[in-house]
Amino acid sequence: MYEIENERVGTFLAQLRKQQGFTQRELAERLFVSDKAVSKWERGLSMPDIALLMPLAELLGVTTTELLSGQRINEPELLNIQEVEKLVAGTIQLSAKEQQQRNQRRKRRIWIYIACVAIAALEFIGLVALGFSFDEVWQDIALVEGMCLGFGGWFCLFVKETLPTYYDENKVSTYSDGIFRMNMAGIRFNNSNWPHILRAGRTWLLIVPIVFPLLYFVVRWFFPAVWEVGELAFVLIACLGFFIPMMIAGKRYE
Numbered sequence: 001m002y003e004i005e006n007e008r009v010g011t012f013l014a015q016l017r018k019q020q021g022f023t024q025r026e027l028a029e030r031l032f033v034s035d036k037a038v039s040k041w042e043r044g045l046s047m048p049d050i051a052l053l054m055p056l057a058e059l060l061g062v063t064t065t066e067l068l069s070g071q072r073i074n075e076p077e078l079l080n081i082q083e084v085e086k087l088v089a090g091t092i093q094l095s096a097k098e099q100q101q102r103n104q105r106r107k108r109r110i111w112i113y114i115a116c117v118a119i120a121a122l123e124f125i126g127l128v129a130l131g132f133s134f135d136e137v138w139q140d141i142a143l144v145e146g147m148c149l150g151f152g153g154w155f156c157l158f159v160k161e162t163l164p165t166y167y168d169e170n171k172v173s174t175y176s177d178g179i180f181r182m183n184m185a186g187i188r189f190n191n192s193n194w195p196h197i198l199r200a201g202r203t204w205l206l207i208v209p210i211v212f213p214l215l216y217f218v219v220r221w222f223f224p225a226v227w228e229v230g231e232l233a234f235v236l237i238a239c240l241g242f243f244i245p246m247m248i249a250g251k252r253y254e
Helices: 006-019 024-031 035-042 050-060 064-069 081-129 134-157 165-169 194-222 224-240 243-252
Strands: 174-177 180-183
Touching: 006 035, 006 050, 006 064, 024 035, 024 050, 050 064, 081 134, 081 194, 134 194, 134 224, 194 224, 194 243
Parallel strands: none
Antiparallel strands: 174 180
8 A cells, every 4th residue: 555655745845834934833823723733744743634635735835646745746747647546545545544543542532431430430439438428429429420421421422523614714602513512602613722622621521520529528528617618619610610721722722
């Protein structure tokens, strides 16, 4: 199977970018990706997503064939059919590799999610074993655990990793997928900030179900009066606080 030469394409991409007068950041903003992604392309560490090949080639003033071959193709030096076939095969392989990497990341998230559920369940059992009544523990932490693990499961297992192109072309602050709806006023969702938004949400929603039972134990055991006064505040922060890191990430990489 023919493989596209990442380093050659990266060097060519860097040359074209400089000729067009773009910085890595400016090129990244036009493609709605991070400047770190552009840096990786130019160093040959990764390749642009297949959906970005055409807009990237247009911005750099070359054809996708020239971009993938890592050279300009003058008319007298047109690629022969065999070379074109190799580029097509390499592109197909690139697309398959991207899908494989996405599947691997999803499998890793599944195992992390299962581990978080198991730890949260063990902590619940531990609280009961330490003398807290089952009904009391269930009433105090079930809402937090259920909401975080519920939304965390959606964020880890079902949410789409890439947004439709109309998100990049319009100012959209609402995301919907089936029964789930998410609205973040003031944040424009696009494929530049979406991965960072997801990462921030996943981190909060998987860490809180593990940390909250520990916080509950410490406060209830050592400072019971504080829990009586601040129980609602603790629950609201734990359940809704994930919007804060998501909004910060969304604005930062917008």
